Amino acid sequence: MSAAEDRARRSLIEAPADLLLDRLGAELATAYGITSVELYQVDYRLAELLPLGEGAPLTSPGHPAWRCFDHQEPILVQQVGWFPVGMRGERRGVLRIAPVPADPDTVEALAGIATALGHELTAVSAGTDVYRAARRSRRLTLAAEMQWELLPARSRVRPSFSLAGQLEPAYAVRGDSFDWSDDGDRLWLATINGTGEGVAAALLTSLATYALRNARRAGLxxxxxxxxxDQAVYALHQGEQHLSTLLMEVELRSGVLTVVDAGSPRLVLLRDDDVHDLPIEAQFPLGMFEGTDYREQRFDLRPGDRLFVVSDGVVDAVGRDVRYGDTALERFLRRTGPLAPLDAVRSLIGDLRAFVAGDLIDDAVVVCLDWTGPQPSGGRVSTLPDR
Structure with a gap:
């Protein structure tokens, strides 16, 4: 790392939470003669790149900013550089820098600085609304605000897997949600197909999510x-409200998938260009009855497998009095094979928006998980032994 890059990274660490871009711009001007620095964050719909400062949103798929965001690599056009901003697979947006000399070492250093910005944005976002507010092209409903604050992230990448999820309609979601966590040995994923309307639905989903986190962190x-x-939801609502939930756990050393289907959203496997539903056992939704006993099922994942979890709001979406349906869904999922999970999720949501000619009316959640195979990750995951 050069001294100039080190100083730029240090300027981010030492900057006040609301002045990351200002302090970074000043340091880049001194170190590299750069005169223009702007951050564009992807909005909640994954449809626009919104500037932190003044300027117009970027919506054209062919724009260099979107090519940078989609391919996660620097793009240079006439001394204007676009650099991906993110952290551990979570794509936050792109950094526009000008002028950028066509010097590989400088481009590499600026790419590293953009990544450092992604880390700092994540670190400071809990203490300031500056960056969250700038990601919105419209006001969130209160229920949507609650749901988005509940989410862990929208994408995650490790050597063994790649993961992404999206809620729709992004600015007015009610009860649908997802949650995930990994510890280097296992990946946990929960997808909730919420019920009800507005804040009441968001509160119900929050209760279930925190109950699941509490149990997961206790090692259950x-x-x-x-x-x-199930007990937490039933204790409060006595069966009058319940939640369809899919719980998944992947052992990263072996690729063994454990599933509990609590009246869940749909789980679809894409393997070798074939699309089919995994044969999971339907069990009662969370909170429907008192003291429900749940059973686990196990499946072996193969390297290259792709799993989609979709709520009923996807299949049941209606456009021009025609239901989107299973056939259209399976046909589209086959076409996502070459795409990274976040791009696959964004493409499916975009196809649904085009089908209904606007934002979705019913809540929908889409989660995509790629299993790339057992491999070392942080020194904790070993290769699959012969069996």
């Missing part, structure tokens, strides 16, 4: 996580 099995969340 997947079935016991479902049982604890």
């Amino acid at each position: 099995s997947l079935a016991d996580q479902a049982a604890l969340a």
